[in-house]
Amino acid sequence: MRTTVERSSTSASTVLLVALLACSLPASAFTVNITAANPRVIYLQVGVGAFTGGNLNAGGSPAANPTVNVVSVTVPAAQVGSGTAQTMTTNSTASTSFYDGYAFCNVPGQLYIGGFYRSTTNTGAATLQATSAANLINTSGGTTIPFTEIRWTSSGNGESGAQPFPAGTFVGGTQTIGTINRNQWAESCHTFSYVNSSFVAAGTYTGRVTYTLSTP
């Protein structure tokens, strides 16, 4: 009796399988998986940069440029510590925007700062930060000038609205310079000046500022 029951169960399962194979219409679909090869892309240019194949609007693409530009000023002896701000100049030759070749900045008085942020996900804007040391150091004497003595204004030829990287003053540490919204290009021209608020020993004072663009 027990053997019969088991045989009947097996038989019913077989019939069901055969029936389904015989009666079901074979319907299916092919599936293509899609994903972004480069879901996030960023480009940052401080001073000179590089594009290959022309400007962006001509089909160009960003490229690496390891150049570190210098912003400097020589303060006349009679002006040292006078409190009169001394406008700085740069050795950067970047005056046109790689966006479209527009003459956006005026060199040598302005330093171009620009970039873009590409992302497939809406997780916020990219953040541009600058990190400066506490002081510029006199290479011949070890005396210092606080980085807070350097400030900048921000503008761009043909623009009157708010700049993506607005005016500010170095803090002698890491600070936010501005943001770049997703899938947008942002650029500003910075005009630096030395505040010249205190008397310092003669010499060449140097320091480096590192700009970092971070994506969320």
Add this chain to the structure above:
Amino acid sequence: MNIPAQGMLSLVLALACTGLTLPAGAATFRVDDGASLPRDSTALLRWRQVAPSRARDDTLEGAIAVAVRLNLSPWINQRGRLFLVLPEQGTTPLRASWVTHGRLLPGEISPGRRVLVYEGPITSPFLEDTLALQIEADGSRLPGMQRVSFYFEIDTD
């Protein structure tokens, strides 16, 4: 409560076949394309413009080939119109275009549409071709991998 073997078979067949439409007369049927296969597991889409432009072109684009093998045996010796169907699937807005090796027609499609890819007599049980798909998607709304499902339909006279 015992059910005879013959009765069980009839019951099972009746249940299994309920609701199925057989391919006879003018109607639309889904085609078995279970043997169709993309050549790659994933289509990698790249930004059409690497940098964001003033025109806000956020398109991602990429290509993938699909070896198509359609089982047309239920409609052999009939006339039919084959359509590629891309159902609405709640994915990022996209558009697909394709060229073929000649058995199927080239075309383009967007979600919610079907596009004619063949019209004429069904003379062999299987139709094989390759779709070289070019896919464009909205790069501002493609957070990760998405599955895009296509299928084929046939309209018979």
